[in-house]
Amino acid sequence: MKPPPFTYCDPESVDEAVALKSEYGNDSLVLAGGQSLLPMLNMRLARPEALIDINKIGDLQKIERRADILEVGAGVRQYELEDHPLVGELVPLLPEATGYIGHIENRHRGTVGGSLALADSAAELPCTAVALDATVVVHGPSGTRTIAAQDFFQGWMATALEPEEVLVAVRYPVTPWTAGHGFVEVARRVGDLALAGAAAVVNLDEDGRFTAVSVGVLGISDTPVRASAVESALIGEAPTEENIARAAEEIVPSVTSGDDLHATRAYRRHLASVVVSRAITAAVARAHERSNGK
């Protein structure tokens, strides 16, 4: 249980990190928080020729508001999302979902960019990025490009990142102040990766009907899933228990995970509609609180 030998690189700028990625390509791995990579190294499931530690790059540690965008640097620690006043005010789903990531010891080291680049479909941050229509910012030899979160996650632990690119930031659209959010997960134990979970943000009109619904679901497929069918089934409807439960059933065809050690596919299909329904219900309750001025 010791890491294999590697060339340890600790660049202090994004450009240098990109130069190292260009040099080593797929023979290198980026070390961010290390909460998934170090176990893989300790168990020798990963044997990179070079380890590129990005923890010394100050440019990756920022949380900034730019007009209607909250930009979070890839190196920001997950616990900072829970505590940062700007994050709670502008994108309140983020701190709530982050609280479900592992244990506090993991969140003290784990980073926002690390979770997205690992792209575990049962993880919280990829799912919230998809639900919030976030944009992933990557830097490569030919400069910066942006990728919509839905296009960024391409398969099981696979992303649109090229071997010579480094993920530098995530841009979250600021959530309208009238919107409500909800996040629900079902896991065997506190801190475990969830069997299934859902993130929802909703907006209601003056008559209390849905004008906007966005739902991301985790743990049910190779990637986090945007529940478009659930969303369109609710637009213009009243947020009644029956309407939400009926719309939540639309997620079932998207469940491709299972049977595995943790759950059967039949159970995950059931669970998917349950977490979607609960997340939307929680979001509606918050939207009502907002409109009542609480």
Added chain:
Amino acid sequence: MTTSTAAKYGTAHRTLTMRVNGRDVTREVSTRTTLADFLRDELDLVSVHLGCEHGVCGCCNVLFDGHSVRSCLMLAVQGDGHTVETVESLSVDPTELHPVQESFAEEQGLQCGFCTPAMVLRTKEIIETGREMTDAEVRHEISGILCRCTGYQNIVNAVQSAGAKLRGDGGPSAQADSRVGEAAADRGEVAADGAAGGRS
């Protein structure tokens, strides 16, 4: 590896300086050495217990720049220029325990002791917020550390007792006395002196 990369990063060893338990230490380490192995093998800080070495058990937790982290999931070189505290920092003399350590002793918040250093450090970290917590909240806060002996109840009692001491709202003996009193009252007895040892 290009010549410039080799010149800058081609070495398998690095010299690091880390502030550990209040003292600056400078050592040469292999870049693939974990922080946990460094603390144990180079600095003899054997309170850092290695249970699983892949981030599950929490027994290797240390305070890194004041925050609890898994030391098996960090490289020693990443500690260069940073501050690390282990349980050895809490009391220099075994006869003069830190209040958190006292609480664990008084409440019997341990059995085999393997998870205890991590539990003590985590307790120090969470009670320093000064926030009063329910037992359920305490259980959530310590959920990153596995104890296979105690069933956690005595650890929860120890955390609560240490927190009460820090807030100054009744020491451990006052709490223990009230519990004995309640238990006695439940049985219809009168706790004459409130001391469990007084009953045979």
